[in-house]
Amino acid sequence: MQKKIDKIFFKDKSIPVDLFLDKILYHKKLGYYQKKNPFGKKGDFVTAPNISNVFSEMIAIWFVSFWENLNRPNRINFIELGPGNGDFSLSLINTLKRFPNLSKATKIYLYERSEKLIGIQRKKINSRKVSWIKNFDRINDGPVIFFGNEFLDALPIKQFKKIKNNIYEKHVLIKNKKINFILKKASKVNIKKLRNYNLLDDDGIIEYPVFGFKELDKVCSKIRELNGGALFIDYGYYSKKNIDTLQSVFKHNFNDLSKNVGNSDVTSLVNFDLYKRYFIKNDLYVEKIITQSEFLQKMGILERYKILSDKMNNKKKINLHSRIQRLINPSMMGQTFKVIFTKDKKCKFSLAFR
Template sequence: MPTLEDLITSEIIANGPMRLDTYMERALLHPEFGYYQKQIPFGSKGDFVTSPEISQMFGELIGLWCVDTWAKLGAPSKFAFVEMGPGRGILMQDALRSAKLVPEFLEAAEIHLVEASDQLIKVQQERLKDHPIQWHSAFPDIPDGMPVICIGNEFLDALPIRQFQLVDGGWQEKKVTVTDDGLTFVTPPSDEADLADQLPSISECSDGDIAEISTPAREFISFLAKKIKSNRGAALFIDYGPAENALGDSFQAVQRHEYSNPLENPGGKDLTAHVHFSPLREVALSAGCAAPAIEGQGRFLERLGIEARVMQLSKNATEKQHKDIVAAHKRLVSEQEMGTLFKAFSFSSGLAAPAAGFGDAE
C-alpha cells in the first residue's frame, strides 16, 4: 500500500518541484494519510500541548473576553459564536463554563466549530455533548446582519506558507523535490512574480535570507474582517510568531514534543510556521475594522485578570494543586515561556468600547 511520501514523490516526478504550501496541505489534510485525519495530536500523549490544555484559566478568560465583547456589541439576541480549529474542544468547554455567569450570552450564542479532522470532531462531540453545536469543514454561512464573535488558538500557524530565499540578489521560491535520499528542499530559479509586492525589499536583505508568506492566512483574515465589518462583531486569535515581519525559516515539524525533519514521514507529524501578525493586522485594518496593536499573550492574560483567577483557584487547592496552578500561570505568561512568543491578535467592528486585553484600537 502506498504511503503519503510515495504519493508526494509521484506528484513531484510528474509535475516538478512542489511548492511548500502544497506540501503542507498534503501532509496535514490528505483525506486518507493527512496528519489531522490519522491521530489526536494534542495533549501530553500527543505531539504537543496547547494553552487550553495547560490550564483551565486560559479558556475561562477567553470565555469572559467573549462575554465582554458581546456586551460591547449591545448584547444581541442572536450571534454566531465561531471557533476555528478547536482541537480537543477544551478551549470551548472552558469558555462556555465561564460564560454561564451570563446565561443570556449562552442563550444568544449559535455555536459553530470549524474542524477539518474527523478524528477531532469525534472528540469534540463527546466533550461538548451538553451544548447545541454545529460542525463545519469551512467557515459557516452566517446570515447577513448576524453579529460574529470568532476565536482561534493555534489555528493560524497551521495554515500553509510559501518560502522565498534571496539567491544572487533575487528571490527564488523554496520548493520540495526528490533525490535518492528522499525529499529535500530546492530553490529553482522562479519566474513567479505573484507575491512580489509582499516580499521584503531586496535592498534591505542579504543573500540567504528567507521570507515567508501565508496566502491562506491573509485570505481568511480578509474574508473574516469583511464579514465582521458588515455584520458587526470581533475576532481573537492567539498564536506564536513575531508582531512585526521578520526574516528567517520558521517551518518546523513537531513529533512527541520534539522537533524533527519536516520532510521526513509526511503525514506522521505536525507541520507549522510562525505567524507574521503585522500583515494580517494590516489586512483587517484595510477592511475597515478596528485593530489594536498586537499584544503578547502574557500581557493580554494579565489584563484579563489571570492573577485574580490564580488566587481564586488556589483558595481551596491542595499543596500540589496550588503548585500546579502557579506553574501553569508561569508557563502561560512568563517571558521565558509562552508569554512573549505567543501573541494575541484581534479586530472588531461595532463595539461600544475597545476589546478587553488590548490598548486603544486604531
C-alpha cells in the same frame, strides 16, 4: 504505514512548500491532522487550553465584556477557528452557564478542517448551542466573534527568496525518498503580492500565507458585514525582517523536517506585523499587539488563580500554579505567544479594556 505515507507524499517531483505542507498535514486519509490526535502527553504537543481551563475561562470573560460593550445583543455568534480537541469550546460553554443571558444569546460555531478532530470534538461537546460549519454562509444574524488559538500557525505558508533582484519560490523536491528544497522562478502574481506588502525590501527567506489570507478573507468580510471582531493567539514574532520559521514537532520535541513526514506537526511562526497589515488592507481596525502574558494578566488570570487555589490542597495548588506560570511566564509561553485583535471600524470594544 510510513512506507504507504511516503508513496503518496513523495510521488510528485516538485511542489511549492505550501502545497507540500497542505498534503502532509491535511491529506484526506494520511495527513497528520486527519489521522492523529496530536494533543496531550500521548500526542506531539499541548496548547494553552490543554494546559489549563483557566486560559479558556479568560477568553470566555473577554467574550462577556465584548457582548456587554455591544449593548448585550440578544443574538451573537462565537466562531472558533480550528478547535483542535474541543477543550476550549467545552470550557466556553461551561463558563457561559454563569452568564445566562449571554449563554441564551450565543450560538457557537466550530470551523474545523480535520474530520478526525471533528469526531473528537463531537464526542466531547454535547450541546445544542454548537454547530460544525465548513463556511460562514449561514451566519447572518447578530455580531460575530472569531477566535483562533494556534490556528494561524497551522495554515500552510509559501516561501520565497530574493537573489540579485530575482525572486524565487521554494519548492520541495523528492529525490531518493529525501526531501530537498529547490528554488524556481516565482510567478508574477506572487511577486505582486510580496511587493504589495513591501516584503521584497529585505533579503532572507520571505514567508507568505497565501492559504491563510484566503481563509481570513472570509473572516474579514463576515466581520464587516455583521460587526464584531477576531481574536488570535499564537506563537510568532513582530518584526519586518524576513526569516525562515518552518518547524516540525514530533512527540514533544523538535524534529527534522524530512523525518516522520505525515506523522509530525509542521508549522511556522506567525508574522504578526504582516497579519496586522493584512487586516488593515481589508478595512478592519487592528489594536496594539500584546503578549499572551500581558493579555491574560489584564483579564485577571492571577486573581482567578487566587480564588481557585484558596480552595485547593497544597498539591493541587502547586499544580495549578505551575500551569499558570507556563502560560504567563515570559521565559515559557508568556512572551513568544502574542495576541492580535482586529475588529470592524465601528466597533468600540478595546482589547485592553481594564
